[in-house]
Amino acid sequence: MAAKSYSNPIVKWIEYRLPIFSFLDHELNEYPTPRNLNYWWNFGSLAGIILVIMIATGIVLAMSYMPHVNYAFESVERIMRDVNYGWLLRYIHSNGGSAFFIVVYIHLFRGMYYGSYKAPRELLWIIGVVILLAMMATAFMGYVLPWGQMSFWAATVITNLFSAVPLVGESIVTWLWGGFSVDNPTLNRFYSLHYLLPFVIFALVFVHLWALHVHKSNNPTGVDIKGPQDTIPFHPYYTIKDTFGLGAFMIVFMFFVFFAPNFFGEPDNYIKANPLVTPAHIVPEWYFLPYYAILRAITFDIWFIPAKLIGVAAMFGSILILLFLPWLDRSKVRSATFRPIYKQVFWVFVVDCIILGWVGANTPDADFHGVKMLWIGQAATFYYFFHIVILIPLISVLETPRALPDSISQAVTPGGKS
Amino acid sequence: MSDSASAGGTTADMPVTDDKSRRDFLLISTATVGVVGTALACWPLIHAMNPAADTLALASTEVDLAPVQTGQSITVVWRGKPVFIRRRTADEIKTAEAVPMDKLIDPQPDKARVKKPEWLIMVGVCTHLGCIPLGQKPNDPHGEFGGWFCPCHGSHYDTSGRIRKGPAPKNLEIPPYQFVSDTLIRIG
Numbered sequence: 001m002a003a004k005s006y007s008n009p010i011v012k013w014i015e016y017r018l019p020i021f022s023f024l025d026h027e028l029n030e031y032p033t034p035r036n037l038n039y040w041w042n043f044g045s046l047a048g049i050i051l052v053i054m055i056a057t058g059i060v061l062a063m064s065y066m067p068h069v070n071y072a073f074e075s076v077e078r079i080m081r082d083v084n085y086g087w088l089l090r091y092i093h094s095n096g097g098s099a100f101f102i103v104v105y106i107h108l109f110r111g112m113y114y115g116s117y118k119a120p121r122e123l124l125w126i127i128g129v130v131i132l133l134a135m136m137a138t139a140f141m142g143y144v145l146p147w148g149q150m151s152f153w154a155a156t157v158i159t160n161l162f163s164a165v166p167l168v169g170e171s172i173v174t175w176l177w178g179g180f181s182v183d184n185p186t187l188n189r190f191y192s193l194h195y196l197l198p199f200v201i202f203a204l205v206f207v208h209l210w211a212l213h214v215h216k217s218n219n220p221t222g223v224d225i226k227g228p229q230d231t232i233p234f235h236p237y238y239t240i241k242d243t244f245g246l247g248a249f250m251i252v253f254m255f256f257v258f259f260a261p262n263f264f265g266e267p268d269n270y271i272k273a274n275p276l277v278t279p280a281h282i283v284p285e286w287y288f289l290p291y292y293a294i295l296r297a298i299t300f301d302i303w304f305i306p307a308k309l310i311g312v313a314a315m316f317g318s319i320l321i322l323l324f325l326p327w328l329d330r331s332k333v334r335s336a337t338f339r340p341i342y343k344q345v346f347w348v349f350v351v352d353c354i355i356l357g358w359v360g361a362n363t364p365d366a367d368f369h370g371v372k373m374l375w376i377g378q379a380a381t382f383y384y385f386f387h388i389v390i391l392i393p394l395i396s397v398l399e400t401p402r403a404l405p406d407s408i409s410q411a412v413t414p415g416g417k418s
Numbered sequence: 419m420s421d422s423a424s425a426g427g428t429t430a431d432m433p434v435t436d437d438k439s440r441r442d443f444l445l446i447s448t449a450t451v452g453v454v455g456t457a458l459a460c461w462p463l464i465h466a467m468n469p470a471a472d473t474l475a476l477a478s479t480e481v482d483l484a485p486v487q488t489g490q491s492i493t494v495v496w497r498g499k500p501v502f503i504r505r506r507t508a509d510e511i512k513t514a515e516a517v518p519m520d521k522l523i524d525p526q527p528d529k530a531r532v533k534k535p536e537w538l539i540m541v542g543v544c545t546h547l548g549c550i551p552l553g554q555k556p557n558d559p560h561g562e563f564g565g566w567f568c569p570c571h572g573s574h575y576d577t578s579g580r581i582r583k584g585p586a587p588k589n590l591e592i593p594p595y596q597f598v599s600d601t602l603i604r605i606g
């Protein structure tokens with residue numbers, strides 16, 4: 001980085017002591033970015049903006065929210081009815097949770113399609129998976145805060161998953177609850193952690209970007225940056241492209257906030273938590289449905305291992321297995337554009353995840369044209385793991401990739417320098 | 419470091435290997451004390467999340483059974499959880515006692531689950547993932563075995579509260595309780 005000289009004396013004074021201006025200039029302004037990024041590269045910056053929106057609305061909600069079993073539900077009702085713009089803050093925050101997951105899931109599938117997890121971006125990918133886990137914990141605990149029926153029973157069912165751990169399961173659950181059932185101590189600690197984790201996510205995002213800026217963005221061809229002819233400066237080219245994408249996203253997001261604010265919610269959560277009555281049909285938030293389907297797909301013991309434990313292991317395993325993707329996929333070609341077979345099974349995998357979500361929303365004994373939901377869930381769960389553990393490694397060694405362009409510049413402007 | 423010590427000869431009266439192992443010892447013991455100390459210092463943080471003294475103190479409840487008729491169920495709260503108390507009919511007791519052990523997922527004779535066969539007292543929390551099974555009211559679903567049915571993932575319990583079908587691994591739990599008199603019990 002060529003040392004920049006600044007004319008403003010205050011900037012100069014600060015820069016000499018803390019080179020923050022040259023740092024920002026280097027990372028956000030002149031930062032060289034592949035010239036061929038498409039709109040699938042918009043979702044990372046969108047996720048970052050949503051994180052900021054969640055923290056801003058969350059901090060103000062926290063000023064009127066009361067984390068006590070006798071007041072939590074009432075305080076959220078008060079936010080909705082009496083607090084100035086409380087309804088807006090809450091609807092932005094609750095729909096923001098859904099938007100966050102949509103955007104991050106697209107971001108993740110983008111990475112799978114274009115092979116962004118491959119060397120040298122393995123750690124970048126792993127940090128991303130850790131961010132996803134932290135987001136899940138945050139969203140789960142946030143959902144408990146309004147203390148409605150779904151809040152309470154989601155907390156009960158999910159914390160009870162840990163009772164599947166051999167020997168110490170029951171003690172872990174009591175420890176998580178701080179009592180003998182989900183109760184006031186549980187609500188208090190969930191609130192404490194719901195406040196903490198977004199800031200942990202913020203720090204993880206920083207590390208994620210740090211790793212990104214070492215080797216720079218991947219791109220739709222998956223071919224490395226070979227020189228200045230392959231890149232353009234981040235500002236103004238991608239600041240403007242990301243801002244345009246943000247506008248498009250906001251139109252959709254605000255549609256839900258203003259016109260369908262409870263679309264992603266469950267009516268049962270407007271009934272105050274009652275520890276003595278379980279709602280007839282408990283479902284998690286939509287972004288957890290595929291994992292819920294995997295959990296319920298395991299109804300059989302394997303040798304001496306009880307079904308409940310395998311179900312829980314499969315559920316957590318479905319995310320943890322993503323950590324190994326960089327090593328399961330042996331193909332040197334990153335982008336699916338040049339991988340004729342992988343390109344097709346990738347979409348089968350996307351459809352499989354959607355099927356899992358659909359199964360998760362239904363009761364296991366429901367049937368679909370005579371086929372039991374449970375069987376569909378089992379088949380889809382099988383395919384999920386089969387795809388990642390068997391198909392990806394196999395295709396990566398057997399497939400003959402198409403010829404790669406010599407460079408990004410050559411791919412986008414034929415006859416361009418390579 | 420031991421190399422330079424031997425070359426410089428400053429610790430010539432001491433064998434070189436001795437010096438190295440002394441340093442290793444100091445290093446390892448300091449690190450061990452540090453790790454154990456940190457772990458011990460973490461314990462209060464972890465244990466603070468376990469049930470507090472007042473939570474534990476709420477651990478017993480008395481229930482008057484006099485108003486409960488044969489064939490009726492009541493639900494009381496103990497430690498924040500529902501406890502099902504059912505005054506069973508002679509039929510229900512007979513069916514429960516007649517089930518052969520090899521038909522059960524979690525084999526337990528009916529005798530072992532009651533103090534007086536007429537009174538079935540158990541924690542009304544499904545042993546799968548903690549939902550409250552239906553079956554306390556006459557018009558609730560009672561499952562395929564005439565007892566309780568958990569709607570969350572479909573577990574069926576029989577007239578002794580034993581798991582018969584579905585994902586739950588264990589019978590409904592029997593809480594510790596005593597008959598204080600013929601019509602009064604203390605749970606916990």
Ligand code: HEM
Pocket residue numbers: 051054055056057058059061062065076090093094096097100135138139140142143144145146194195197198199201
């Ligand atoms: C990663 C970012 C975050 C996510 C994904 C998230 C998610 C959620 C969700 C799903 C709810 C339940 C919404 C509902 O149904 O009412 C919620 C509630 C809540 N969150 Fe967050 N949250 C985040 C950040 C924060 C932060 C940083 C704070 C405060 C400092 C906060 C404070 C609250 C409060 C007070 C509630 C209860 C009020 C309500 O239910 O609207 N959140 N959060």
Ligand code: FES
Pocket residue numbers: 544545546547548549568569570571572573584585586
């Ligand atoms: S909690 Fe009762 S069947 Fe799952």
